[in-house]
Amino acid sequence: MALMRRAYNLLFRRTSTFALTIVLGAVFFERVFDQAGDTLFDHLNEGKLWKHIKHNYEKKDEE
Known part of the structure; x- marks a missing residue:
């Protein structure tokens, strides 16, 4: 009951x-x-989203 009274006084008493x-x-x-x-x-959607499969389609730049 004390916790509810404290919450009321702290949060809900004033508009x-x-x-x-x-x-x-x-x-x-x-x-x-x-x-x-x-x-x-x-x-x-694991394995169906672009962020999960983009490594299959990106080309690696060889320098």
Whole structure:
């Protein structure tokens, strides 16, 4: 109960800190969700994406 009271007093008591908490939470959630989606996509398409097969098609410059 003390933790909830402290969170309320620190983050949700004033409108300005409440709005800032919501905005920062949304930005953080978006970044985590985007990274998780990219990781899942890369895992499901392993060996099919250009970054995985480009070494088969690039020519090496011989000097």
